Amino acid sequence: MIGDGRVSSTSQQLGVGNGQCEANSRFVVLESAVRAGQATADALVRELGTAEPWRLAELIGVPVALRDRCRDNPRLRSEVVDDPPTIVLYTEALADVSRVLVLRSPRLAVVPLDTIAVAIELYRYLERARPHLLRGARREWPRVAREIAAHAFAQDLLELPFFPAEIDAVDRLSRSPAHVGVGRD
Numbered sequence: 001m002i003g004d005g006r007v008s009s010t011s012q013q014l015g016v017g018n019g020q021c022e023a024n025s026r027f028v029v030l031e032s033a034v035r036a037g038q039a040t041a042d043a044l045v046r047e048l049g050t051a052e053p054w055r056l057a058e059l060i061g062v063p064v065a066l067r068d069r070c071r072d073n074p075r076l077r078s079e080v081v082d083d084p085p086t087i088v089l090y091t092e093a094l095a096d097v098s099r100v101l102v103l104r105s106p107r108l109a110v111v112p113l114d115t116i117a118v119a120i121e122l123y124r125y126l127e128r129a130r131p132h133l134l135r136g137a138r139r140e141w142p143r144v145a146r147e148i149a150a151h152a153f154a155q156d157l158l159e160l161p162f163f164p165a166e167i168d169a170v171d172r173l174s175r176s177p178a179h180v181g182v183g184r185d
Contacts, residue, residue: 032136033145037123037152039135044157051157053119057087060133062125064118068092078117080125087121089114100174101167108167111158119154120164 045051048059057064064087070076077093080086094113101109126133127146137149151164 029141029145030148032138033141033149034152036134036136036138037149037154038156040123040126040133040137040149041153041156043135044133051159053115053122053154053157056157057118057122057125060122060125060130062087062122062129064089066091077113078121080121080128082128085125085129087118087125089117089121097167097171100171104174105166105170108162108170111160113167116154116158116160116164116167119157120150123150123153 041051044056048056050056050059054064062085066089068090069092070079070088070090075093076090077097078087078089081088091114094117098109098113101113124146127137127139127150131137131139137146141149147165154160154164155162
């Protein structure tokens with residue numbers, strides 16, 4: 001859990017205008033995003049009786065489609081498309097990143113990457129199509145806060161021992177010229 005609850009009251013006492021207050025306000029939003037993701041995962045598990053993302057998607061009524069690669073962005077691993085609302089997993093990109101994780105950071109490969117992707121995209125689907133199922137989330141949050149909520153949702157749902165954004169960091173690092181060919185972290 002991020003923070004101990006004191007940041008919220010501190011930022012309110014400071015008011016608006018100085019850099020420290022703005023940093024505190026951003027921290028409060030990010031802390032709220034983590035809590036919203038966790039609360040949404042907990043509520044769905046209680047309501048639907050499962051923490052398995054594939055089953056949750058089925059129960060909520062959002063299909064999951066498998067495609068080889070995204071033509072527009074070959075590195076894209078997953079997304080929610082709108083017409084009809086569908087979670088799309090790009091299997092080749094997922095396999096590429098899975099290989100990187102096994103080689104460079106095996107602790108991040110404890111749950112199949114496609115299952116983590118379904119969990120993250122399920123939260124994004126709820127944001128777009130069923131916001132009434134979200135707990136504590138705000139539409140006006142910046143994109144980074146919504147991403148953190150989606151990752152916290154997946155972490156809580158799957159009881160991951162890491163924050164899913166670490167997968168993105170390892171993937172980016174593995175593609176940087178300074179780290180190509182470097183072994184495990």
